[in-house]
Amino acid sequence: MTAAPLEATADRPRKIVVRRTAADQAYRWTTRVAACTVLALLGAIGVYLLRRGWDAIDSAGWSFLTEDRWQPARGTFGVKGLLVGTTLVAVTALIVAVPIALTGALFITEFAPRRVRRTLTSLVDLMAAVPSIVYGLFGFFLLQPQLIPVSRWLAEHFGFVPVFKVHKLEGSSRYADGQFASSLFIAGVVVACMVIPICCAVMREVFSQAPQGEKEGALALGATRWGVIRSVVLPFGRGGIIGGTMLGLGRALGETIAVAIILSFNTGFTIRVLEGNGSTISTLIILKFGESDPFSLSALMAAGLALFVMTLIVNVVAGLVIARSRNGAATEI
């Protein structure tokens, strides 16, 4: 059969005009309004905190970032100690959490049988959904007594590192153990429990998208399973590892209740993570908001703004890193 010759001019695609009904227009506008509401909400959070906190920032100036006492009634207040405390808790949490999350994600994607994989995934999700106050109780009553000997060991053997230094090392006794309680280190380990599932979920998602062909190619060339992981899965998932770690960092920076249960509140500047000193911004807000004096409140809003900006930057960067490492529309048929 021969095809009839087509005229070249008839081959132009016709122009498609979409005429939407009124109901469709209304539907489009409704969703548009909803999306704009979400945008406006995040904007409003920033603007409101800035507006309410402006009095305090204005009167404190740069000393807001360099002062470590918190006495708004006397006009001296700043978040230097709290910023450092927040960072130290978050970094401790990441050091504990990332290896566990990474190996957990690798196990789920590369080792677990298909049926077990779904159960493990939902167990990790469950770990993320356990309320942080429950982790706080767990950390304070169960974990802290077990971690104090670890703190002591670190202080005895690595005391020359400034971070692990303690004021004065007492002999081992129940009384002397008190100096290691309520420390940034213990708070960080508890926060790690909350960071693990978040990191693990992101890493698992990215690892599971590692190209199957390349994995099979590596196997065909005689690689072991670890060889496949090292040469295909990890290089492919690098963005996910970095992004997941940063998302975990964002969560760790903002963690409040578990930290507030464990730390003894104290705004002083310290980098010694093993001593019961130092605190975080979120703890400050939750413990001090009862002071109803408007200027103190403004100072708290300013501290909240600092936390907000910090987590926002970390999360947006993490989101960009993750978005670059995966293609979302891969499931479209």
Add this chain to the structure above:
Amino acid sequence: MNVIAPPAAPPPAVAAPAPTPAPQERRVALRGVPREELGVAAAALLAGAAFAWVLYGRILPTSGWQGYLITAYVSFLALYGFSIQLRRNAVEARDRVATAVITTGIAALLGTVGTVIVYIFVRGSGSLDADFFTETQEYFGALSGPDVAVGAAHAIVGTLEQVALATLMTVPLGVATAVYLNEVRGRLAQVVRVVVEAMSALPSVVAGLFVFAVVIVGFGQNRSGFAASLALGIMMLPIVTRTTEVVLRLVPGGLREASLALGASELRTLWHVVLPTARSGLGTAVILGVARAVGETSPVLLVAGGSTRMNWNPFEGEQESLVYFIWRNIKSPSDRLNSLAFGGAVALVGIVLSLFVLTRLLARAPGELSRRQKRRIAREAAAAGPSRPSPS
């Protein structure tokens, strides 16, 4: 990699002129550990434990189970790798050690979540008696005698009302936003997606502070359960939106196009095709949001006020919730209140756990049939006669 030699290859049925014999097929087992290697692993574990006992318990002047565990683990890895290297080669030894480390990671993860849940249940389930669900804390102080009834009924009511209000406000907004992101795909979609992503890790204390600034300082309202539900809604919104968006993305594009090609309008396609296909996923999205909101503590502490009395009205007056109840009583000097706080934690974990069982039951890919639907189709197919192929 474990290589298993097959049983003797079957002889060729026809004497074909094959100049070279076909290369022997070798099956490569990717999963599972063969029996003899389990023995090696167990032996290495035992040897590691024994070695650590000698080194750590007898030679070095140290004590404590934490250090013993680490020493034992490191010596296990070294011995295991070494014995594999003796039996096979260095490449396989590295593979085995990495497998052991990765398995340890998942064990630590599961161990943590298991320990948390078991510990809370062991400490707290004793105080979950009838009083816990029917009494309030109104007449109980730290110095009250044992005959004063005390419970968490007021906190349970508060939690239920606040979470329900937050769900009512958040779910329509979150689903509509997800529809915008995935179905309408407007110009703002990319921006909104980044913003939702950023909001999902918004510190809860900042959300609480925001609601405090707007509702309580700005509009001069008193603290109430409604203010708390606003803050909980802010925390739920990104979860509902993101989960819904992922689920909508899984709806096959062919279904949408078929509906549109048949002349249905966009709204009808959404309402009769897309949303029903994604129904179970939408349920999951709502449940995940609720699970997050139930346990969110810091915004509630900031704006709900908290009260030891029963308050049925979330719009008026201060209201307690389970998280507030735990926070208040864990710091109390009274042992009875402390164990009540653990009881509250059990209730909280119980709610989250049952919500998760629900998501597991709902978890199906969109379009996938439930067991009951499959049975019905099979029944109808059987009734229609054996000539039709059964749709499975």
